[in-house]
Amino acid sequence: MTYPTPPPKPESQFLTLQNGDRNGVKIHYTVTDNSPETAANAPVVIFLQGSGPGASGWLNFRYNVQYFYDNGFKVIVPDLPGFGDSDKPDLDYTLEFFAKAMLEFAEQLDREKFA
Secondary structure, eight states, X not given: OOOOOOOOOOOOEEEEOOSGXXXXXXXXXXXXXXXXXXXXXXXXXXXXXXXXXXXXXXXXXXXXXXXXXXXXXXXXEEOOTTSTTSOOOSSOOXXXXXXXXXXXXXXXXXXXXXX
């Protein structure tokens, strides 16, 4: 069985969370979007990986990203705190921690609506 060639990884970006127990935690992410004119109005999808060995945003979703990009979406793929190229602080990685971290992440990117 042959698989398609994965798309190239977009340039890495980082932002730093600033609230609560997340203060100072750097989040690594990539953004795949179209031209600046269409990207401003494009629907946004944020892919979040699960946990476990080898969990990483881009590696888990590289083929999905291409499909959504080809269909007009702006695609954002973060590495959750503790995974991939994001910071790995010595904290309790609870579901509440991840939820708050990703809501703050979206807020810092000025995203009120996303799937």
